[in-house]
Amino acid sequence: MRIAPRPSRSSTAMDPHYQPKSLEPAVQKQWADTKAFLAPDDSPKPKYYNVGMLPYPSGKLHMGHVRNYSINDALAHFLRMKGYNVLQPMGWDAFGLPAENAAMANGVPPAKWTWDNIAYMKKQLQGLGFSIDWTREVATCSPDYYRWNQWFFLRMREKGIAYRKTGTVNWDPVDQTVLANEQVIDGKGWRTGATVEKREIPMWYLRISQYADELVDALDGLGWPEQVKQMQRNWIGRSYGVEFTLPYAPETAARMADGKAGLKVYTTRADTIMGITFAAVAAEHPLAAEAAKSNPALVAFIDECKKGGVMEADLATMEKKGMPTGLFVLHPFTKEKVEAWVGNYVLMGYGEGAVMAVPGHDERDFAFAKKYGLAIKPVIDVDGQAYSTDAWQPWYEEAGVCVNSGKYDGLAQQAAIDAVAADLSAMGLGDKRKQFRLRDWGISRQRYWGTPIPMILCPACGDVPVPDDQLPVVLPEDLVPDGSGSPLAKSRAFYECQCPTCGGDARRETDTMDTFVDSSWYFFRYTCPDAAAMVDARADYWMPMDQYIGGIEHAILHLLYARFWTKAMRDMGLVKVDEPFRNLLTQGMVLNHIFSRRTAKGGIEYFAPEEIEPAVDAEGKVIGALLKSDGSEVEYNGIGTMSKSKRNGVDPQDLIDRYGADTARLYVMFASPPTDTILWSDSSVEGSFRFLKRLWKLVHDHLAAGGPVAARASGDLPKPLKDLRFKLHRTIDKVGDDYGRRLQFNTAIAAVMELLNAMTDAHDASPAGRAVAQEVLEGAVLLLSPVVPHVCTALWAELRPGSALIAQPWPEVDPSALVQDTVVLVLQVNGKLRGQLEVAAAATKDEIEKLALASEAAVKHMEGRPAKKVVVVPGRLVNIVA
RNA sequence: GCCCGGGUGGCGAAACCGGUAGACGCAGGGGACUUAAAAUCCCCAAUCCGAAAGGGUGUGCGGGUUCGAGUCCCGCCCCGGGCACCA
Numbered sequence: 001m002r003i004a005p006r007p008s009r010s011s012t013a014m015d016p017h018y019q020p021k022s023l024e025p026a027v028q029k030q031w032a033d034t035k036a037f038l039a040p041d042d043s044p045k046p047k048y049y050n051v052g053m054l055p056y057p058s059g060k061l062h063m064g065h066v067r068n069y070s071i072n073d074a075l076a077h078f079l080r081m082k083g084y085n086v087l088q089p090m091g092w093d094a095f096g097l098p099a100e101n102a103a104m105a106n107g108v109p110p111a112k113w114t115w116d117n118i119a120y121m122k123k124q125l126q127g128l129g130f131s132i133d134w135t136r137e138v139a140t141c142s143p144d145y146y147r148w149n150q151w152f153f154l155r156m157r158e159k160g161i162a163y164r165k166t167g168t169v170n171w172d173p174v175d176q177t178v179l180a181n182e183q184v185i186d187g188k189g190w191r192t193g194a195t196v197e198k199r200e201i202p203m204w205y206l207r208i209s210q211y212a213d214e215l216v217d218a219l220d221g222l223g224w225p226e227q228v229k230q231m232q233r234n235w236i237g238r239s240y241g242v243e244f245t246l247p248y249a250p251e252t253a254a255r256m257a258d259g260k261a262g263l264k265v266y267t268t269r270a271d272t273i274m275g276i277t278f279a280a281v282a283a284e285h286p287l288a289a290e291a292a293k294s295n296p297a298l299v300a301f302i303d304e305c306k307k308g309g310v311m312e313a314d315l316a317t318m319e320k321k322g323m324p325t326g327l328f329v330l331h332p333f334t335k336e337k338v339e340a341w342v343g344n345y346v347l348m349g350y351g352e353g354a355v356m357a358v359p360g361h362d363e364r365d366f367a368f369a370k371k372y373g374l375a376i377k378p379v380i381d382v383d384g385q386a387y388s389t390d391a392w393q394p395w396y397e398e399a400g401v402c403v404n405s406g407k408y409d410g411l412a413q414q415a416a417i418d419a420v421a422a423d424l425s426a427m428g429l430g431d432k433r434k435q436f437r438l439r440d441w442g443i444s445r446q447r448y449w450g451t452p453i454p455m456i457l458c459p460a461c462g463d464v465p466v467p468d469d470q471l472p473v474v475l476p477e478d479l480v481p482d483g484s485g486s487p488l489a490k491s492r493a494f495y496e497c498q499c500p501t502c503g504g505d506a507r508r509e510t511d512t513m514d515t516f517v518d519s520s521w522y523f524f525r526y527t528c529p530d531a532a533a534m535v536d537a538r539a540d541y542w543m544p545m546d547q548y549i550g551g552i553e554h555a556i557l558h559l560l561y562a563r564f565w566t567k568a569m570r571d572m573g574l575v576k577v578d579e580p581f582r583n584l585l586t587q588g589m590v591l592n593h594i595f596s597r598r599t600a601k602g603g604i605e606y607f608a609p610e611e612i613e614p615a616v617d618a619e620g621k622v623i624g625a626l627l628k629s630d631g632s633e634v635e636y637n638g639i640g641t642m643s644k645s646k647r648n649g650v651d652p653q654d655l656i657d658r659y660g661a662d663t664a665r666l667y668v669m670f671a672s673p674p675t676d677t678i679l680w681s682d683s684s685v686e687g688s689f690r691f692l693k694r695l696w697k698l699v700h701d702h703l704a705a706g707g708p709v710a711a712r713a714s715g716d717l718p719k720p721l722k723d724l725r726f727k728l729h730r731t732i733d734k735v736g737d738d739y740g741r742r743l744q745f746n747t748a749i750a751a752v753m754e755l756l757n758a759m760t761d762a763h764d765a766s767p768a769g770r771a772v773a774q775e776v777l778e779g780a781v782l783l784l785s786p787v788v789p790h791v792c793t794a795l796w797a798e799l800r801p802g803s804a805l806i807a808q809p810w811p812e813v814d815p816s817a818l819v820q821d822t823v824v825l826v827l828q829v830n831g832k833l834r835g836q837l838e839v840a841a842a843a844t845k846d847e848i849e850k851l852a853l854a855s856e857a858a859v860k861h862m863e864g865r866p867a868k869k870v871v872v873v874p875g876r877l878v879n880i881v882a
Numbered sequence: 883g884c885c886c887g888g889g890u891g892g893c894g895a896a897a898c899c900g901g902u903a904g905a906c907g908c909a910g911g912g913g914a915c916u917u918a919a920a921a922u923c924c925c926c927a928a929u930c931c932g933a934a935a936g937g938g939u940g941u942g943c944g945g946g947u948u949c950g951a952g953u954c955c956c957g958c959c960c961c962g963g964g965c966a967c968c969a
Contacts, residue, residue, distance in 0.1 A: 180967040316883040684908040750906035826902045
């Protein structure tokens with residue numbers, strides 16, 4: 001069947017011009033009519049489950065999406081050609097903050113905004129012609145989906161995986177609302193400009209720490225980039241250290257009414273224990289509160305510590321400040337008094353809110369001690385180097401041998417740690433302990449547009465779960481947030497309810513779930529989108545996912561939460577897999593310039609690059625910027641990820657409208673390897689379009705000169721045709737390797753370009769020449785079809801009338817075409833390129849060495865010196881050292 | 883600050899396991915075709931010296947290992963991603 005529209009005046013020829021505007025919709029219609037990409041839930045073929053991270057429906061696709069799903073789609077097509085039953089679904093990460101922000105900006109309820117965006121972006125994805133099974137579409141904001149978030153939350157609560165405790169949030173004192181980290185800029189609220197404060201509120205947590213060991217250990221077996229596995233290992237941060245108590249000094253113990261014997265601390269460097277010179281506690285620590293009772297300056301300092309947000313990056317870079325409390329703990333061994341300080345860098349939520357300080361061997365403690373004139377006591381000797389308290393040296397932190405440490409003197413690190421732990425244990429003060437950096441996952445959000453947490457607070461019965469038969473707790477869709485607190489907490493219709501246990505008046509939980517909950521298991525739901533339960537047996541067929549593709553920015557949080565959730569589902573008997581994602585490809589970010597300025601209120605507003613006239617210095621670096629509309633100055637913030645909030649996304653629609661989907665896809669795939677970060681530029685899109693036009697013309701001219709050639713060339717071919725077939729089959733081999741193993745598409749496309757260049761150079765109108773040309777063109781079309789499926793579908797229909805591209809297998813390499821008589825080696829003298837050497841493919845090292853030494857170039861550049869050494873790398877080069 | 887990446891011509895990049903640095907393409911220059919333009923096709927093109935042949939230099943910076951380093955090691959600089967409430 002022909003896809004290309006045929007000009008009416010010609011009866012035999014294909015359209016001489018490449019016309020994507022009419023061609024692409026026709027091909028897409030054919031795919032839709034034949035339900036070409038619906039994946040059956042059983043098949044004699046091996047299954048291949050291929051997913052791109054689901055998009056947030058922000059309004060329009062951006063280039064990052066095009067890149068992401070073009071990679072997925074190329075793999076989907078390739079694996080289909082390789083004989084797999086491929087499932088490629090799509091869905092929407094439809095809850096989240098931007099919908100509430102949009103609602104505040106223009107008064108549209110988040111639900112309408114979200115569903116409109118989904119409809120538009122779905123049309124864009126369909127216009128790009130991705131081979132998606134749309135019958136499995138999932139939107140996380142639909143009650144059919146999020147009811148299972150609620151259902152599973154209740155199961156986790158029953159097993160003690162979900163629990164309640166307090167956590168620290170950013171509080172905007174003007175809007176009286178909790179802010180996301182993104183909404184805190186330089187410690188101030190983005191809309192009010194008010195200084196943000198830390199506030200402790202009760203929240204629901206998921207005990208991911210219970211799975212910490214398995215989450216680290218199972219990384220080894222995953223086909224993930226080493227870099228991502230390393231990030232997760234570091235994030236989970238399993239360490240083997242010592243936990244012990246620094247007992248309160250007698251007068252301090254008398255004042256402390258916390259029922260504890262002292263400060264509990266954890267260290268991986270117990271070998272430095274004799275170097276303790278002070279301790280530090282968080283501002284919220286009971287010890288700080290006790291000390292503050294009689295110390296107004298300390299009260300002021302504690303208040304100051306509460307200023308600012310909760311972001312780790314801010315806490316780690318801010319100036320370390322502290323104040324002595326006048327309260328003391330005892331060194332566990334020497335019984336010396338050690339003063340407790342309040343430190344602004346110690347957080348109550350982490351560990352016990354207290355740390356021991358060894359300024360001699362910890363850089364942060366060292367800086368703190370220098371600042372406040374505290375003692376620095378070196379207790380580790382590293383290779384006899386001289387310690388000086390004048391300035392920090394990196395080796396102070398290295399492992400060495402104990403000195404100034406009494407009975408531990410002379411012990412190496414591990415022996416010292418073992419001895420210290422044994423002694424602490426004997427004294428009943430502590431012991432060795434495995435610890436993780438990973439903290440439990442707080443899922444409560446004081447927001448509207450998310451999954452309601454299915455709990456009811458009854459004055460008589462306490463926390464009561466919503467009974468399963470009353471799920472889902474439906475989120476009302478008609479509310480509009482105003483920026484001051486959660487609309488749910490203000491909606492009586494939502495929160496007024498009866499206690500399921502006693503029937504009395506009760507209040508529904510108004511917090512919603514973190515949207516990472518939604519994205520932690522959607523890939524299970526794709527396999528059985530209409531299941532009456534959370535999942536059914538179809539998940540066992542499709543999972544684990546064979547290939548997951550998404551941005552590197554998800555390397556830790558999303559991927560870790562999804563792994564945890566999967567294990568929790570497994571332990572609940574819902575699924576069989578231990579790990580959800582067998583192979584992972586993390587694509588690089590698509591970056592663009594960012595422009596912003598402060599608003600009158602002290603908040604921040606962003607401008608799209610097209611609204612800006614940048615000022616550029618002599619080297620082309622952006623140094624300033626003006627707003628086009630009124631010429632006012634805006635700030636240049638450098639380059640960063642395309643995002644809705646920073647308004648620097650690029651909508652691919654212009655590109656698609658102008659050149660077609662295939663050109664847009666070819667462009668993003670050809671621009672760089674998928675894992676590279678790219679700075680957006682459309683300056684070479686024209687070249688991708690030109691290549692498709694050229695491909696079209698090559699096929700057209702070939703067919704116009706005598707129609708398709710049915711049979712392969714046979715018998716002895718002249719050298720140029722033999723060489724061309726060699727090139728074709730080497731290209732088939734390379735492209736298959738690039739798609740299947742390397743997941744690198746730019747080099748695959750370049751290889752096909754080279755092949756077509758070679759075909760043009762070797763143009764031969766003889767029957768044998770036309771037969772080889774037919775073979776090359778068919779090969780090129782098959783090789784490119786995963787990337788540009790529309791044009792290849794049309795070209796295939798011309799090259800092989802009556803046959804459909806979609807039914808074609810991946811081309812086979814003809815081994816006989818790859819046989820070569822001679823190879824060309826590079827000739828080096830003293831490592832410098834001095835010539836080339838053509839030798840028989842079967843030549844031995846000795847023969848090659850003789851030929852090399854006898855060659856004119858070698859003789860000339862050896863200048864009469866004898867060869868000291870000859871290095872022969874078979875198939876590559878000869879290097880003569882003279 | 884901590885963890886993980888990256889830096890190669892005017893630009894995007896290639897070089898996969900230590901073996902010809904710059905494939906392929908963009909932009910550019912020259913030419914063909916055309917009344918002209920567009921489109922298309924052909925040629926040139928890292929850089930410096932040279933008419934050419936040829937030679938020198940060159941993969942962010944400084945050292946090192948090696949017959950040979952873009953690739954490995956040590957020390958820096960700059961850029962990007964993540965840092966637990968953006969998704």
